[in-house]
Amino acid sequence: MATNFDNYFKSAFTVDNVIFGFDEGDLKVLLIKRGEEPHIGEWALPGYFVKTDEDLDAAAKRVLSELTGLTNVYLEQVHTFGSVNRHAFGRVITISYFSLIKIDNYTIQPSSIALQAQWHTVNDLQHLAFDHDAILESCLQRLKWLVKTRPVGFELLPPKFTLTELQHLYEAILRCPLDKRNFRKKILSMNLLVDCDETQEGVAHRPAKLYKFDRKRYNKLVDQGFNFELKETPTKKKRAAELS
Amino acid sequence: MATNFDNYFKSAFTVDNVIFGFDEGDLKVLLIKRGEEPHIGEWALPGYFVKTDEDLDAAAKRVLSELTGLTNVYLEQVHTFGSVNRHAFGRVITISYFSLIKIDNYTIQPSSIALQAQWHTVNDLQHLAFDHDAILESCLQRLKWLVKTRPVGFELLPPKFTLTELQHLYEAILRCPLDKRNFRKKILSMNLLVDCDETQEGVAHRPAKLYKFDRKRYNKLVDQGFNFELKETPTKKKRAAELS
DNA sequence: GTTAGTTAGTGCATTTTTTACACTAATTAC
């Protein structure tokens, strides 16, 4: 084993952010068009080098902000990718972070090495730069798990939403149809939603009630041992759909 | 943003392995006594620098083998720790890996910078070198989750084991008592265990039946959509215990 | 203002799963 440590201190690391949003029934991810080598001109996750005197979490926030203008976004580490040849400039491993945001609350402002920053529908993506396809995929898995075990779906919806919107969100992420009555029963029985006493406006059909997520109540329940849990329900319909 | 990339290529990364075992009813973790600065003489997770031309997973395996003599161990990445000042020699982030092994199957052979390599009871640990306390803790969380969602408990037991041993394993990891009858019913109903038609020997009481885990059957069931799932069952007894 | 179109919203019966709980069986040590 080497005793000259200098040889080890020749690597770099980056952070890559996988920011999910939800719009028009589709799960979206925020991508930038790169204005710098390597992979110039390609679509990629918003990421960049971590400074040598900067914590990883802080770097993820800074980089996201510099490339897309997004600030005050909660980021969570997911996985580290470190294949030897994943970067053309040398040994660069990357730590991926992910987040869920309400698209409407933020204005995307590409800058720095980002020529553009845009929401892309996850189901309809081209190949991304570097190994970002794999990074995105691992974050999708994380999202799927998270949405079943924590009430994070609300992060992707406007503050006031209908139960149908919420159901569609879950269906988009879990990629399986859910039974309307059972979904509503389950969600409402958790007592995490507050009826806003308002209804949708401007729709050409019976307007739905609006609800909001009661975070205080959730925190209280968690303290009491409550565990948010939602199963994928592989209903008959689902199995039938899978066969076709 | 810097355009001179050289500044970024001055960091190093290490891997740290959290190897769990189970013995005499206790969850154990494999530690080394360090024979190199920094933190010379302290107990630490078996970890070392990743070579610049080496994949992370491969590095984890190599380092584990060099320090403890363990080979052929399945390792899984858990989390990356990267506080600016976590290492005295410069900017060093570390990627943690974890594994479950059957203690009896392996001989520990400390070498390289490891003065000693020993199993330590998790519940009874001193402070570890670097930020290894936090790394261990995050792996314990991972283990807790894994044990509930995958049949990995068997990795920690000898090939043939009794249901009581299995239950004690779960209780040690989940840190909660389980109901004997319900535990057995649940486990047996999954049809993942094969009765070996043998019983314990050398015990001063009614000998228990031995079972082994049927991995083929598990894989087959998974293909059919089976999902291993075991809940923490906060029984009355547990709540009572928590109050005291 | 009647009709067609669209989505919202609701209940119940059945099945499955979970829970709580206490005694008998088999063995060894003395």
Place this chain on the structure above:
DNA sequence: GTAATTAGTGTAAAAAATGCACTAACTAAC
């Protein structure tokens, strides 16, 4: 053979999950 120790077992009650189809409220078009 008696005491000590752990293995092993069943059931009833409660809770949760499942499958399923109609009515309600609103708009748009005529």
